[in-house]
Amino acid sequence: MNLIQGSGGAWYALYTRPRSEKKAAATLSARGITVYCPIQKVRKRWHDRYKIVEEPVFRSYVFVRIRPEERSAVLSDNNIITFVLHCGKPAVIQDREMEGVRTFLETYQDWELRVETNDRVRIDEGPFADYTGIIVRKTKKKASIRLELLNAYLVAEFNDTQYSKV
Template structure:
């Protein structure tokens, strides 16, 4: 059974220190989630597929309030993310949904600007089945933008408009 005092919290890391902070927190025994996406990097002599953070300078930690200080004293961690003057917490279901999205190897594109709210939807078929989100826009009936609450980001994914149903 999950301890109700433990929650997922987003933390902001120093620039390009997400993997380092993730490793340091794991060494301290703190459960983390660093969403990574595959990207092709081009050098003058070769191309290479690398894993890079989906959300730059973000990392998620599963802790209780008594572990706040330990997280902040970790190399690479800058601060907790705040919403409405409180440390933000992310619902367990949203972490699960993010893991599901990344596991599909779909072409995900992070959009870091605010998009006006739309209709709440449930994806009823396909690789994203069961995810509840907010429909932001539709492009060509094959590409939709879904908003994950409490993170301030939207994710642009490929799926058919036929796979969603209003809640």
């Protein structure tokens, strides 16, 4: 799926009601709105067994590609709370960032979502080449890097040769 091809307009992030991401994505999509709600498979333990379930990658968020005049129509969905704001206006997400998230999720299977801060680096290879981020944890084989989008970061395994200090 190429996210850049869509109905025109720009990408925006929307806050959803808790545990309503998939429902919001389905209702918006049914109304003809280009929507992206990345899903991950997670192994959950019940008292008597394990089960694989699908969960949203970004809890309480969905992404839509709309024109500015469509913003009020998106907010009419009961599962949507509001737009993610920057300086009091709905924050526009660049096509490159959305495509980077999609590519990352297709490329890396073993990752986690985190929220923290520390050291600045540039990723030298892979789907996020030339992005800058913040290292929050480093071991011999793994570096946790917060990318400069949506104040969240994705954790993946990066060798020392795959990034460099800025």
